[in-house]
Amino acid sequence: MKKLMLSLLALSLFVGAGCKQTSVEQRMEEYRNKSTAMMEAFQAEVDALQKDATVAEADKAAVYEQKEEAFTKEFVEYALGVARKNRDNALAPAALKDCYYLAEPAELEKVIASLKGEAAEDAFVKELSVKLDAKKNTAEGRKFTDFEVNGVKFSDFVGKGKYILVDFWASWCGPCKREIPNIIAVYEKYKGPDFDVLSVAVWDKPEDTAAAAEEHGVVWNQIVDAQSVPTRLYGIDGIPHIMLIGPDGTILKRNLRGAGIEKAVAEALGR
Numbered sequence: 001m002k003k004l005m006l007s008l009l010a011l012s013l014f015v016g017a018g019c020k021q022t023s024v025e026q027r028m029e030e031y032r033n034k035s036t037a038m039m040e041a042f043q044a045e046v047d048a049l050q051k052d053a054t055v056a057e058a059d060k061a062a063v064y065e066q067k068e069e070a071f072t073k074e075f076v077e078y079a080l081g082v083a084r085k086n087r088d089n090a091l092a093p094a095a096l097k098d099c100y101y102l103a104e105p106a107e108l109e110k111v112i113a114s115l116k117g118e119a120a121e122d123a124f125v126k127e128l129s130v131k132l133d134a135k136k137n138t139a140e141g142r143k144f145t146d147f148e149v150n151g152v153k154f155s156d157f158v159g160k161g162k163y164i165l166v167d168f169w170a171s172w173c174g175p176c177k178r179e180i181p182n183i184i185a186v187y188e189k190y191k192g193p194d195f196d197v198l199s200v201a202v203w204d205k206p207e208d209t210a211a212a213a214e215e216h217g218v219v220w221n222q223i224v225d226a227q228s229v230p231t232r233l234y235g236i237d238g239i240p241h242i243m244l245i246g247p248d249g250t251i252l253k254r255n256l257r258g259a260g261i262e263k264a265v266a267e268a269l270g271r
Contacts (some may be wrong), residue, residue, distance in 0.1 A: 004040075020210060024089045024090065024091060027082075027086065027091055028090070028091050028094065031082050031091060031094070031095060032040060034078070035075070035078070035098060035166045038071070038074070038078070039075075040077055042068075042071040043068070045067055046064065046067065049063055049064060049067070049148060050222065054163075057107065061258065062258075062259070063080075065257070065258050065259075066219060067084075071082055072102050075098075075099060075102065076099045076102050076103045076107075078092070079095040079096070079098050079099035080095070080096075080099060080103060080107060080108075080111055082095040083095040083096050083111050083115075084111060084114065085165075086119070087114050087115050087116055087117075087119055088115070088116050088117040088118065089117070089118060089119060090119070090122070092111075092115055092119040092122075092125075093119055093122040093124050093125050094110075096108070096111065096124070096125065096128065097124055100128055100131075100237060101186075101237035101238045105132050105135050105139075105235075106138065108128065108132060109132055112125060112128065112129055121215045131235040131237065132235065133235075134232065134233060134234060134235035135234070135235030136235075138233065138234045138235065138251060138254075139251070139254070140251055140253060140254055141250065141251065142247050142250070143159075143211075143250055143251070144158050144159060144245055144249055144250075145233045145234065145252055147226075147229050147230050147233055148223075148229075149223055149225060149226045149227075149229060150224075150225060152223055154200075154223070154230070157198045157221055157223075158195075158198070158245045158249055159192075159245070159247075159249030160247075161247045162193070162194055162195060162196050162246065162247055163194060163195045163196075163245070163246060163247060163252075163265065163268050163269060164195075164196055164197070164198050164244070164245045165183065165186065165187075165195075165196075165197045165198070165242065165243075165244055165261070165266060166197075166198050166199075166200060166242065166243050166244075166245060167183055167197065167198070167199045167200065167240060167241075167242050168202050168226075168230065168231070168234075168239050168240065168241040168242070168243075169180070169199060169200070169201060169202070169239055169240050170201060170202055170203050170204040170209070170210055170238055170239055171204050171205075171208040171209050171211065171212030171213075172204065172208070173200070173239050173240065175239070175240055175241040176239055177212070177216055177263070179240045179242065179257065179258075180216045180217065180218065182259075182261050182262070183197060183242075183261065185262065186261055186262050186265050187219075187220055189262070190265055190266075190269060190271070191220075194269065195265065195269060196220065196221065196249070197220040197221070198220065198221045198222070198223065199218055199220065199221070199222045199223070200214070200222070200223045200226050200230055200240065201213075201223065201224045201225065201226055202226045202227060202228065202229075202230060202231050202236075203227060203228065203231070203239070204225075206224050206225045209222075209224050209225070210224070240257070241254070241255065242255070242256040242257065242261060243255075243256065244256065244264050244265060244268060246268070252264070252268060
């Protein structure tokens with residue numbers, strides 16, 4: 001009888017483990033389906049905006065930014081919520097992988113600190129922790145971190161008494177190229193003894209960078225072939241990543257986009 005009871009207990013544990021595994025798989029599938037649906041719905045909105053003749057072309061960029069901001073907030077809240085509810089299984093790292101480049105570092109740190117078991121030991125989660133430390137060390141209000149590429153130092157351009165707008169970009173990056181006209185406008189309006197622009201090409205082939213720079217009118221200083229050197233140091237997950245650095249080398253703003261670029265520069269220069 002005792003042997004039978006032990007056998008039944010073992011069987012129940014086996015079945016329970018199987019149910020738990022299936023449950024995680026089901027939740028993973030549900031998460032994937034919903035996140036995909038959210039992304040497709042956002043893309044449909046963007047496509048509709050591009051075709052909408054009732055919205056002036058000059059206004060479409062601003063409308064797009066509003067839609068992108070709303071989508072980003074909704075998606076990040078959903079993904080982080082899924083990660084919180086699955087702190088001990090593979091779904092948490094999967095959700096974090098989908099939203100880490102959009103979420104605030106402080107929120108990510110809170111979620112990571114709550115993870116346990118296989119989720120806490122996941123290789124991506126550990127790598128993300130390193131990136132968050134890099135972001136913290138190069139956050140707004142901190143001094144810039146220097147790096148060198150082929151004998152050219154970041155400090156050759158920043159911390160030299162000027163406000164410097166730094167654009168981390170690549171030739172293959174569509175959003176990067178869409179920001180160049182905004183940077184050109186700011187450069188032409190404010191360039192002088194107290195302001196300049198610096199482009200840093202990452203994750204790109206030097207010849208492709210040179211061709212794209214010439215095509216799109218990048219006439220200011222450049223650091224080419226930086227690859228992953230600065231992105232690791234600054235915890236940069238995606239590009240374009242545009243920051244404003246003060247005359248003494250203090251990072252004033254990160255993640256500037258669109259109209260926010262000129263706003264940050266104008267405020268810093270007091271104009």
